[in-house]
Amino acid sequence: MxxxxxxxxxxxxxxxxxxxxxxxxxxxxxxxEKPAILYTIEEASGILGISEKEIIRLIHLKRLLSIRVGKFIRLKKEDIDGFFDRIGSGEAA
Structure with missing residues (x-):
């Protein structure tokens, strides 16, 4: 007890x-803030359905935002989502 x-x-x-x-x-x-989800160029390529070379071209043209983490290029999820939105409205082309 x-x-x-x-x-x-x-x-x-x-x-x-x-x-x-x-x-x-x-x-x-x-x-x-919750940490940003970051994608590699290869992952972004799969998400967007375009080649890695095209991802790099869009980054250089500043049509797709990216960040540098050390020597690596990463793309934020919200920037990829924003790119999708711009494609839908005709701005990204």
Whole structure:
């Protein structure tokens, strides 16, 4: 009987501590941006259905935005989505 009460009290305390940790985590991360999804040229090529060479050409023409991560070129998901939107409206051509 005493052992059961001890376990119950321990479980209550553990749950309370866990709630406090979760609340603290939420407070600390509130307002932080989610990390951007970055694609390689090869991945972007597959997503857009065009060649890697064409992806590079569009980047050089500044029709497709990209970022440099060290020596690598990466494309953000939102930039690829924006490119799709521009294609649909006729702006990307």
């Amino acid at each position: 005493r052992n059961r009460k001890f376990k119950d009290k321990t479980n209550e305390l553990n749950e309370e501590v866990l709630r406090e940790i979760e609340d603290d985590f939420e407070a600390r991360t509130e307002g932080l």
